[in-house]
Amino acid sequence: MKESSAHVTNMNKMLKNIKTDVMVDFIQKDLNGITIVTNKVVSTLELQIIKNYVKNANHINAKGVETPRLSQFKFNLKIIGISYL
Numbered sequence: 001m002k003e004s005s006a007h008v009t010n011m012n013k014m015l016k017n018i019k020t021d022v023m024v025d026f027i028q029k030d031l032n033g034i035t036i037v038t039n040k041v042v043s044t045l046e047l048q049i050i051k052n053y054v055k056n057a058n059h060i061n062a063k064g065v066e067t068p069r070l071s072q073f074k075f076n077l078k079i080i081g082i083s084y085l
Contacts, residue, residue, distance in 0.1 A: 004028075011036075011053050015046060022046050
């Protein structure tokens with residue numbers, strides 16, 4: 001994602017608005033989509049907020065955003081993978 005630090009800041013503002021202590025640490029683009037790393041394991045509500053932000057990002061086709069998923073590895077539980085086409 002272009003300007004990933006701006007996206008991190010914006011997602012953190014949205015998460016702060018719902019009074020959560022989850023913060024996005026960084027965003028990384030990979031072959032299957034993007035990976036968003038947070039400081040804690042996210043709840044369903046927090047995951048939905050992040051998904052909505054990604055869907056509304058200008059350079060991402062919202063129709064290509066699939067359901068976000070949490071990593072199944074215990075040591076990576078705070079990593080969110082969001083695939084896009």
